[in-house]
Amino acid sequence: MLRLAIISARLAFPLYAANLLLALIPAALITTGFGIGMAQRPWAGALLGSDWINQLGEAAASLSSPLAQPGESRYLSSARWMGLGLLTIPIMAVGQAIAYTFLAGGILERLWAANDPGARGQVRFWAGCRRWFWPFAALGLLNAPAFIIVAVAAGALTSPVERLLGPTASTLLGAIVLSSINGWLELARADMVRQQYRSAPRAFVRAARLLVRPTTGLRAVLAWTLAAILGFTLLAYNAVAIRPVETVAWTTVLASLAAGQLLAFLGAWLKVGRLGVALALDRPATRRLPIAIEDPAPPPAVVRNDPPAAALE
Amino acid sequence: MWTALTRPLVWRSTRDCNRMSPRLRPRAMLGAVALLAVLVGALGPRAVLAGAQPASPSASPAQAPPNPALTDTASYDLDARWDHAERQIHGTARITYRNPSPDALTEVWFKLYLNAFRGPDTLWMRESGSEHRSSEYDPEVPGWIDLERLTLADTGEDLLPTGSDLTDTVLRVPLPRPLAPGETLRFDVAWTSTLPRVFARTGMADTFVMAGQWYPKLAVYDRGAWDREPWHANAEFFADFGTYALALTVPANYATGASGIRETTRDNGDGTITIGYRAESVSDVAWTAWPGYRTVTRTVEAAGRSVELELLTPREIDGADERFFGAAQGSLDLFGRWFGPYPWPKLTLVAPPANAAGAGGMEYPSFVTLGLPAEAPFGLGSGIREVEIVTVHEIAHQWAPLQVASNEAREAWLDEGFADYASIKALAAMYGANDSALDLGPIDVGYRSVHRFQFVAVAARQRLAQPSWEYSDFLTYGATVYSKGAMVLGTLEGTLGEERFLAAMRAYFDAWRWRHPTTADLQAALETSAGEPLAWVFDPLVYGTSVVEYRVARADERGATFERRGDLAFPVVVRLTYEDGRVENQIWDGVSERLDVEARDGTLARAEVDPDRLVAVELDSTDNGFVIDPSPSPILALGARVLALVQSTLQILGTLG
Secondary structure, three states, X not given: OHHHHHXXXXXXXXXXXXXXXXXXXXXXXXXXXXXXXXXXXXXXXXXXXXXXXXXXXXXXXXXXXXXXOOOOOHHHHHHHHHHHHHXXXXXXHHHHHHHHHHHHHHHHHHHHHHHOHHHHOOOOHHHHHHHHHXXXXXXXXXXXXXXXXXXXXXXXXXXXXXHHHOHHHHHHHHHHHHHHHHHHHHHXXXXXXXXXXXXXXXXXXXXXXXXXXXXXXXXXXXXHHHHHHHHHHHHHHHHHHOOOOOOOOHHHHHHHHHHHHHHHHHHHXXXXXXXXXXXXXXXXXXXXXOOOOOOOXXXXXXXXXXXXXXXXX | OOHHHOOOOOOOOOOOXXXXXXXXXXXXXXXXXXXXXXXXXXXXHHHHHHHOOOOOOOOOOOOOOOOOOOOOOEEEEEEEEEEOOOOEEEEEEEEEEEOOOOOOEEEEEEEOHHHHHOOOOOXXXXXXXXXXXXXXXXXXXXXXXXXXXXXXXXXXXXXXXXXXXXXXXXXXXXXXXXXXXXXXXXXEEEEEEEOOEOEOOEEEEOOEEEEOOOOOEEOOEEXXXXXXXXXXXXXXXXXXXXXXXXXXXXXXXXXXXXXXXXXXXXXXXXXXEEEEEEEEEEOOOOEEEEOOEEEEEEEEEEOOEEEEEEEEEEOOOOOOHHHHHHHHHHHHHHHHHHHOOOOOOEEEEEOOOHHHHHHOOEEEOOEEEOOOOOOOHHHHHHHEOHHHHHXXXXXHOOOOOOOEOOOOOOOOHHHHHHHHHHHHHHHHHHHOOOOOOEEEOOEEEOHHHHHHHHHHHHHOOOOOOOOHHHOOOHHHHHHHHHHHHHHHHHHHHHHHOHHHHHHHHHHHHHHHOOEOOXXXXXXXXXXXXXXXXXXXXXXXXXXXXXXXXXXXXXXXXXXXXXXXXXXXXXXXXXXXXXXXXXXXXXXXXXXXXXXXXXXXXXXXXXEEEOOOOOOOOEOOOOOOEEEOOOOOHHHHHHHHHHHHHHHHHHHHHHOOO
């Protein structure tokens, strides 16, 4: 377990690094906006405290006050930078998806090799990334609409739960359903790698067939429920970790940075863990192991006792 | 701090700064009053007034004195039977009216509020666009009130007018003989009220009933004139005080709530029960009935008095009782200490069901309608303080207008602005200023911030002291009377200091309880108690449309420049903070548009104007301070948090499947 944990943590690092690099651009733009509008205001530090929304509300109100400058104002410039930063987020999300598509192949290959040492031999990480990028890209194009369609359908199912059991139960159920849809798509990815084929539609179907098997399906739901709980915990802790603070010493800055990056790394590690779960769920489906198996001993030669034709004459 | 330095201020009038003072009147009116005085003296009051029929006495409302404090002007002995099948209230009443004025009255006026819902073509509907808050009028289920009988109780004389007047929201009823000052008249009335589908605070939804403004109400005669204004969409209500007795007959399986104390319950043996309520010194009675209520009662202590609280909620809402009771007890106690104890023995709190939300958020004497708690996962619903906000706001109304009964239609800010000023204070005291509206972990919103935003974005250039129907739309009306009203009162508190201002408000309530004050009366009461003139606040901010805005235009180690950008010069504190920690405060009267201040014996670190944000009506508080050499750490810490949030977002969106 420890070995797998270490391996998966090492595999999470490229995913985390890509995530960090992509997030730097929007974060820098938004932070520049804050700096332009607020750096020399006494209440800048209050944005880190419990008053942050109230302070931002005051700034927003000032933009609509009857004395607001019709042309350039400090807050308008600030809002433009922040708006630009927000607009880059969807673009960076596409970049994140491309990065994940590229890295997932190498992650799955290395996890598979780690789990079954004799299975593939030593597959290099980056070779795996390159090998599976285009098939996973095709899979990714199918992922998004499939996710949306199934998620919407599942959302309709959680409404009666809310009426019966309340919003907490329906939120948890919704999180488990989303995690399961995610898991189904991860299973498709894992099956492609383990079975060594490149067809995305085939991967969807095979993953679905795997899940309808009672043992596999049950294991899958349990695993994805646990993953959903972990993911939810990370998300909730994210909110706590960035809780308001009232003083802005340099140690606060470093602590804030460290906490945020730890959570981001844990998020990447969780994703690698989910891919490992997908590989483990895929194991019973293995029909053809792409490992070198010693050919079985040839059957004994059949000795026929038929007399020679000449003897029959 | 600046009270000792108060001096006459110069403020620049804009074309919008027209002073709407009730004290200004044309000379012709003065002449008429003088002539009337001569005639009355020569001929006697009856002859003069008989000759003046049918118009009311010609005394100018502005010059006639207000009525004294009376709690028996208009008393109602009501009998109401609810007919669910027809969605009607069949009512009869004995109305006792005592002329509270020094004038002989030749007519009375009634308010028939429900007629506003007769159809889409009424004045109310045309003004509202058939919408009220988030509810829409259902033309298939309208409402109205049919007056069937109106007679003098003592003589049986029929007073019922005929014609189309009966379908309006105001009704003039000439009297056969003038009613002398202090004289009492008793009317017997019979009517049928048909309730609309729940809309604009009243109506029915399935088996739920909320009856507000459901009976013929006598209008107010004060300062020499009747309130004859029809009911407008943005306006609320106005009535005199009296004793109300209500006998309410509903199906036996209904739970009920009403203004006042429940005194009797009688099983009629025909599947109905009759509940008797009584309320003294009140200006209205409302009631609700529904078989789906659960009722919980509790007695609390508030400002030294015991008050019985009765909470009616839908049966399925059983986890929020403490929120309702906590908000009620806390606000009753705070308001009682600030403005005078709650005067009635009981307060009924009603949370209508979800399909009758339009009945929520309204005040009646000793009876308030509220809203349902918001639902959110993991117990976060308790951090959405809608329950607390509505409860505290409606309870604030128990003081204004339900004790000091200003005309809610003509000067709505006197009760709505007050209610939100008081609510902001009470909610901050009970739940914290930064999260009194929303408390969801790191997401906190203060109730004051909500009003600040509405005031700055919508209402800053609106006039407070104007009739409700003169605002251009509901949003402008709401933002002005609620938010600007609250900010102006908050500014007065900042100006006088909290202790002096609360004492002045207490004096205002003590002077005008059971009466009908105007904005001028509020100003006079505050000035008398505070011992200083306040026209410099009222004239530009209440009667006018001036705005207050200051900023730090420039600051460096050697000094700072402050600018006044608003058209109202308002005394403010300017504060210089030095690098050695020393702080200098001075008062700036704001008369000049610019103030240059030099640093003395040190290096300036920070310059601020109104640093304690005492001037609640200032438009932009974010430019009130300047740090000369700021540390980058706040922005970097913000950047670290933004980075983490963006990373989480990208992980969620970009690693699907």
